[in-house]
Amino acid sequence: xxxxxxxxxxxxxxxxxxxxxxxxxxxxxxxxxxxxxxxxxxxxxxxxxxxxxxxxxxxxxxxxxxxxxxxxxxxxxxxxxxxxxxxxxxxxxxxxxxxxxxxxxxxxxxxxxxxxxxxxxxxxxxxxxxxxxxxxxxxxxxxxxxxxxxxxxxxxxxxxxxxxxxxxxxxxxxx
Amino acid sequence: xxxxxxxxxxxxxxxxxxxxxxxxxxxxxxxxxxxxxxxxxxxxxxxxxxxxxxxxxxxxxxxxxxxxxxxxxxxxxxxxxxxxxxxxxxxxxxxxxxxxxxxxxxxxxxxxxxxxxxxxxxxxxxxxxxxxxxxxxxxxxxxxxxxxxxxxxxxxxxxxxxxxxxxxxxxxxxxxxxxxxxxxxxxxxxxxxxxxxxxxxxxxxxxxxxxxxxxxxxxxxxxxxxxxxxxxxxxxxxxxxxxxxxxxxxxxxxxxxxxxxxxxxxxxxxxxxxxxxxxxxxxxxxxxxxxxxxxxxxxxxxxxxxxxxxxxxxxxxxxxxxxxxxxxxxxxxxxxxxxxxxxxxxxxxxxxxxxxxxxxxxxxxxxxxxxxxxxxxxxxxxxxx
Numbered sequence: 001x002x003x004x005x006x007x008x009x010x011x012x013x014x015x016x017x018x019x020x021x022x023x024x025x026x027x028x029x030x031x032x033x034x035x036x037x038x039x040x041x042x043x044x045x046x047x048x049x050x051x052x053x054x055x056x057x058x059x060x061x062x063x064x065x066x067x068x069x070x071x072x073x074x075x076x077x078x079x080x081x082x083x084x085x086x087x088x089x090x091x092x093x094x095x096x097x098x099x100x101x102x103x104x105x106x107x108x109x110x111x112x113x114x115x116x117x118x119x120x121x122x123x124x125x126x127x128x129x130x131x132x133x134x135x136x137x138x139x140x141x142x143x144x145x146x147x148x149x150x151x152x153x154x155x156x157x158x159x160x161x162x163x164x165x166x167x168x169x170x171x172x173x174x175x
Numbered sequence: 176x177x178x179x180x181x182x183x184x185x186x187x188x189x190x191x192x193x194x195x196x197x198x199x200x201x202x203x204x205x206x207x208x209x210x211x212x213x214x215x216x217x218x219x220x221x222x223x224x225x226x227x228x229x230x231x232x233x234x235x236x237x238x239x240x241x242x243x244x245x246x247x248x249x250x251x252x253x254x255x256x257x258x259x260x261x262x263x264x265x266x267x268x269x270x271x272x273x274x275x276x277x278x279x280x281x282x283x284x285x286x287x288x289x290x291x292x293x294x295x296x297x298x299x300x301x302x303x304x305x306x307x308x309x310x311x312x313x314x315x316x317x318x319x320x321x322x323x324x325x326x327x328x329x330x331x332x333x334x335x336x337x338x339x340x341x342x343x344x345x346x347x348x349x350x351x352x353x354x355x356x357x358x359x360x361x362x363x364x365x366x367x368x369x370x371x372x373x374x375x376x377x378x379x380x381x382x383x384x385x386x387x388x389x390x391x392x393x394x395x396x397x398x399x400x401x402x403x404x405x406x407x408x409x410x411x412x413x414x415x416x417x418x419x420x421x422x423x424x425x426x427x428x429x430x431x432x433x434x435x436x437x438x439x440x441x442x443x444x445x446x447x448x449x450x451x452x453x454x455x456x457x458x459x460x461x462x463x464x465x466x467x468x469x470x471x472x473x474x475x476x477x478x479x480x481x482x483x484x485x486x487x488x489x490x491x492x493x494x495x496x497x498x499x500x501x502x503x504x505x506x507x508x509x510x511x512x513x514x515x516x517x518x519x520x521x522x523x524x525x526x527x528x529x530x531x532x533x534x535x536x537x538x539x540x541x542x543x544x545x546x547x548x549x550x551x552x553x554x555x556x557x558x559x560x
Contacts, residue, residue, distance in 0.1 A: 010242070010245075014238060014242075017234070017238055017241065018234050018238065021232065021234050021237060021238075022229045022232040022234055023229070025228075025232050026225050026228045026229055026232070029228060035228070035231065035232075039232070039237060043237065043240065043241050043244065046241055047241065047244050047245060050245050051245075059183055060180045060181065060182075060183045060184050061180050063179075063180075063182050063183035064178075064179030064180035064181070064182050064183070065179070067179055067182055068179045076527070100177070100178060100179075100207075101207065101208055101209070101212060104178050104179060104181075104182060104207055104208075105207075105208050105212050105215070105216050107179075107182045107186075108182055108185055108186050108189070108202075108216060109216045109219045109220050109224075109225070110225050110229075111182055111183065111186035112186040112189045112190045112193075112216075112220045113219075113220055113223065113224070113225040113226060113229065114186075114225075114229055115186055115187055115190035116190045116193060116194060116220070116223075117226055117229055117230075119190065119194055131194065132223065134196055135193050135194065135196075135220075135221055135223075136221050136222065136223070137221060162195075165194065169191050169194065169195065172187040172188065172190060172191040173187070173188060173191045
């Protein structure tokens with residue numbers, strides 16, 4: 001991600017895409033209930049942003065922009081006649097979908113899940129399982145039961161995990 | 176852009192807390208959501224509800240697809256932003272504007288509304304008969320004479336094939352805030368937009384060129400083919416321009432305050448002429464006659480729907496500057512629009528509105544793009560700030 005207001009290069013745009021695309025597809029899926037359509041919709045937004053040479057001040061600005069643009073595009077689709085023919089949603093839902101609280105809460109839940117996944121993907125398999133269960137509020141005892149390992153092994157895996165994730169966690173919490 | 180710019184930073188902090196098995200304080204103290212929403216978000220995140228879906232997405236593969244699209248785009252540079260509604264008709268509700276330039280976080284003033292007298296346009300027109308008398312046509316007003324009938328929403332001329340020439344013309348005038356549909360005696364359909372005037376014969380002489388005049392304004396013509404009229408051509412005159420038609424659909428825009436006349440061909444074939452020039456249009460081509468230089472230029476319109484959606488009760492703005500959008504809105508809502516100097520009137524927008532929306536619905540959508548700070552309505556005057 002870059003500051004300033006220079007034009008995006010294809011290379012930086014790829015980084016931005018990799019950072020946001022999966023989450024945005026899942027976010028679009030919440031509205032459209034069709035994964036292929038969701039991917040197309042998100043890609044259209046990316047094409048449009050590129051075409052219009054939109055620049056972003058920082059990562060937060062870019063993320064907010066894309067979620068909002070995807071939300072608008074999904075709602076446009078849901079309100080179009082083309083969609084109405086299939087009638088998968090009640091129109092009444094649309095008012096809820098359009099509120100800021102709704103779309104930002106969905107965006108944050110999905111974005112947070114994506115960040116957690118990114119962290120877990122950096123871990124060895126067993127440590128990943130332990131952390132996943134720990135996030136689901138399992139106690140060390142319950143994790144030990146679930147994975148048929150000893151409590152001490154659970155603790156060891158957690159230590160490994162935190163050591164591996166030290167840099168990533170400090171990146172996440174830095175101001 | 177308000178709270179949306181907090182999505183990334185908030186998500187990173189919540190993720191860090193949860194990985195470390197700590198309470199996500201940043202979520203707990205956030206003022207964006209109520210307690211119930213927070214609890215729901217937390218349970219969705221913890222359960223890993225979205226993890227499986229996320230894994231189904233192949234980012235590398237889709238980047239290659241996108242890269243191809245972008246490169247094609249750069250080569251062809253046609254408009255890509257497509258609406259689900261583009262190929263269909265009506266029934267749209269207000270749609271969020273999608274903005275196409277960066278904008279910064281800023282504070283906004285609440286709109287000021289004083290005695291809002293700006294009304295949504297309706298079907299209405301004044302029919303001027305051959306003897307010069309006027310008939311007001313509007314919803315609920317029924318009018319019928321020997322050769323024409325109206326239910327207040329449309330005007331229908333009875334089919335008649337006259338053997339001899341007649342000079343009997345009627346004039347239909349559509350005020351600001353109005354629109355009307357008219358079926359001429361030869362079967363040609365004409366949709367007239369706000370602030371427009373059409374002059375036409377009560378009946379056409381069989382086998383002779385059919386001639387009407389769009390005195391000013393905007394009209395969409397669906398011309399009854401010449402094969403049904405012993406080869407009689409159809410001509411639309413307009414100031415210094417003449418359009419000759421052989422059975423076809425097209426839109427002419429020639430508002431009094433415009434310095435040019437646009438003719439967009441939707442279907443068939445027309446020729447556009449001035450005293451010195453003649454151009455033939457094929458579908459999707461638009462000719463623009465500059466009234467100052469008297470020159471005709473031709474452009475291709477990728478999506479004719481945007482230009483002709485008005486007759487389906489829709490405003491469809493595709494990459495239009497703000498000032499042009501307000502010009503169109505001022506005709507339908509019969510309002511005066513003042514745009515303050517600080518507003519960037521050249522910024523371009525994409526958006527679709529139903530013409531049955533109130534002006535405020537539309538303003539709220541435009542304001543949500545953050546390109547206008549506020550607006551003020553006082554009687555029939557709208558001020559954009």
